[in-house]
Amino acid sequence: MAGGRGEIGFEGVSLDYTVYHDRTLTLYETVINLFNRRTRRESFRALDDVSFHLSPGESVAMIGANGAGKSTTLKLLAGIYEPTRGRVSVGGRVASLLDLGVGFHPELTGAENVYLNGALLGIGRSGMRELLPRIVEFAGLERFLDTPVKYYSAGMFMRLGFSLATAVEPDVLLIDEVLAVGDAAFQRKCYDRIYGYKGGGRTILFVSHDLEAVARLCDRAIWLDAGRIRMDGRTHDVLAAYSEAPSLVATATAVTPREWGSREVWMDSVSLGRDAEGPPCRSFRPGEKIVVRMDVRSSLPGEVADVVAGFSIHRPDGSLVIGVNNMELDQPLLRLTGRAGLVLEIDLEVMEPGNYVMGLALTDPGKRMDYHWRDFFYPFTLEGERKEPPMKLRSATWKW
Amino acid sequence: MSWSAPRLALLMQSLVAKELKIRYKRSVLGFAWFLLKPVFSMIVFSVVFTRILRFGGSIEHYALFLLCGLLPWNFFSASLSASTGSLLDNQKIIRSIYFPRLALPIASVLANAVHLVLALVVLGVALAAFGHVPGPSMLALPLVLVLFVAMTCGLSLLICVGNVLYRDVAQVVEVLLLAWFYASPIIYPLSGEIPISPRVLSALRFNPVAGAMEIFHSLFHSGSWPASWCWVSLSCWAFGLLLVGVLVFRKAEPSVVKEL
Numbered sequence: 001m002a003g004g005r006g007e008i009g010f011e012g013v014s015l016d017y018t019v020y021h022d023r024t025l026t027l028y029e030t031v032i033n034l035f036n037r038r039t040r041r042e043s044f045r046a047l048d049d050v051s052f053h054l055s056p057g058e059s060v061a062m063i064g065a066n067g068a069g070k071s072t073t074l075k076l077l078a079g080i081y082e083p084t085r086g087r088v089s090v091g092g093r094v095a096s097l098l099d100l101g102v103g104f105h106p107e108l109t110g111a112e113n114v115y116l117n118g119a120l121l122g123i124g125r126s127g128m129r130e131l132l133p134r135i136v137e138f139a140g141l142e143r144f145l146d147t148p149v150k151y152y153s154a155g156m157f158m159r160l161g162f163s164l165a166t167a168v169e170p171d172v173l174l175i176d177e178v179l180a181v182g183d184a185a186f187q188r189k190c191y192d193r194i195y196g197y198k199g200g201g202r203t204i205l206f207v208s209h210d211l212e213a214v215a216r217l218c219d220r221a222i223w224l225d226a227g228r229i230r231m232d233g234r235t236h237d238v239l240a241a242y243s244e245a246p247s248l249v250a251t252a253t254a255v256t257p258r259e260w261g262s263r264e265v266w267m268d269s270v271s272l273g274r275d276a277e278g279p280p281c282r283s284f285r286p287g288e289k290i291v292v293r294m295d296v297r298s299s300l301p302g303e304v305a306d307v308v309a310g311f312s313i314h315r316p317d318g319s320l321v322i323g324v325n326n327m328e329l330d331q332p333l334l335r336l337t338g339r340a341g342l343v344l345e346i347d348l349e350v351m352e353p354g355n356y357v358m359g360l361a362l363t364d365p366g367k368r369m370d371y372h373w374r375d376f377f378y379p380f381t382l383e384g385e386r387k388e389p390p391m392k393l394r395s396a397t398w399k400w
Numbered sequence: 401m402s403w404s405a406p407r408l409a410l411l412m413q414s415l416v417a418k419e420l421k422i423r424y425k426r427s428v429l430g431f432a433w434f435l436l437k438p439v440f441s442m443i444v445f446s447v448v449f450t451r452i453l454r455f456g457g458s459i460e461h462y463a464l465f466l467l468c469g470l471l472p473w474n475f476f477s478a479s480l481s482a483s484t485g486s487l488l489d490n491q492k493i494i495r496s497i498y499f500p501r502l503a504l505p506i507a508s509v510l511a512n513a514v515h516l517v518l519a520l521v522v523l524g525v526a527l528a529a530f531g532h533v534p535g536p537s538m539l540a541l542p543l544v545l546v547l548f549v550a551m552t553c554g555l556s557l558l559i560c561v562g563n564v565l566y567r568d569v570a571q572v573v574e575v576l577l578l579a580w581f582y583a584s585p586i587i588y589p590l591s592g593e594i595p596i597s598p599r600v601l602s603a604l605r606f607n608p609v610a611g612a613m614e615i616f617h618s619l620f621h622s623g624s625w626p627a628s629w630c631w632v633s634l635s636c637w638a639f640g641l642l643l644v645g646v647l648v649f650r651k652a653e654p655s656v657v658k659e660l
Contacts, residue, residue, distance in 0.1 A: 102497070107425045122499075
């Protein structure tokens, strides 16, 4: 591992997940899916060419919407994931507060669990025996050490988890949104311990949606957006830009993806990007076209003609913004034999930046046939400034 | 963070201890179950094959002969069944701390191996009581145990990875173990008393557990030195399966972790 103790390096790191869409609804669809396996798999890039460097002793916050890649970054640093591309380096001992008390077995007592977790962290029994009094005292569980943890309350469980994870003096501390632990008094103690590490020159990477806590603990912040670094700088500046960003407003989508159709003609390897060749992306700046690439495949014999291709854009709450197809826009209908590459270019004038979700469809209205529908399937973000003013007054009248 | 050998040994030891501790919590008979299960199957098989089918009658102390094979087989099948869940059941730990995940399936095999050793001690005593005093060939016991456990580890690694990617693997293993049981020389010997056609015999010798079972029978039951083909077969399968298991596990590990 390159770098000294407490140093963190991320060089051009990308990480791809494979996402499966296996919501099969009917027996018929299940049978069809047997032969169309590939359409149910998609590659999803959680981190896209991310680079940053933390010097020993820095406390850095990582902020961004859900799914921006914050937790993935921490998991890469903790060694849980391996990057698809790029290099991750961490110097020294890492303590990760990703999820508290996960290694605990309910049937084992508090003390037995502490020893078992010590082994997972690489600390022997004698080392653990020395740490045990500190751990138990900090968690306030002296009386419950020989009780199986299944009888612990949720708060006791978390307290022991936190106390254990931070008992070993780490060089690097990774914290993922776990500080909502126990009662207010214990939270205070947790923060005190973390501030203590900060004062002691440890490197801290802190993921949180609690912007106040971020501002208190960290001098620097990295803003991740759709798997890329959008901003990296002083906490104050980054937080200011972050709270003004439109994509902050909508986080998760209220709608779930739906897929149906006869699949005699179907869409395969769908990806969204900025142009027909470049890498896939899910975030578009003003003036950028949304380019949807796909393979259209057919299992019907001979040529298939008169295929209508459509798309829709919905708000995250499911309300329709745009829904249109090539027939309505007087464009040639699709014809193919076996397979064809299809590129859909969408040029939008954006009044309301934010998160949206796209649907795609292949149909033949003449035959009243739905070949393949994917509703609410592709979330994406439109960046940019909100147009001001947000509304214009047409008229106002006062009557009495 | 690197995992040195002592650190890994500590982890293995703790995981094995955990498995042993939790398995018999709240169980009255506790460890005795590992003996009781094969003893119960022994009773069933010996009634079937000496009273009903009458083919076991030609083997001296057929009930004890059965136990010599049933104990190792019980270890083997329990290990493979347990390994289907060894990654899935620990997915929360795997997704929040890094440690060599290889340790999980191997620890569950080793926990079963501890049971096997204890059960074999009991078996040895029982055999001695019936006049089968262990001979000098018993010195080979540690070797056969190591090879047999290594082979089981290799298979367990393959199964636990497979089951994360395709949940069907757990079902397939269950079905396969049933067929495998009858295709292995557990309730019958390959040599001597029971006539088996040469073609079937050579096919049965390719069975990875055939060698081990024959060795256990000859060490404990007949007290003779096991045939050399048994050693060749067991060593080849043990090294081969362990190597393939470790390589496949290592290769699949990054994607398996993301898949969990």
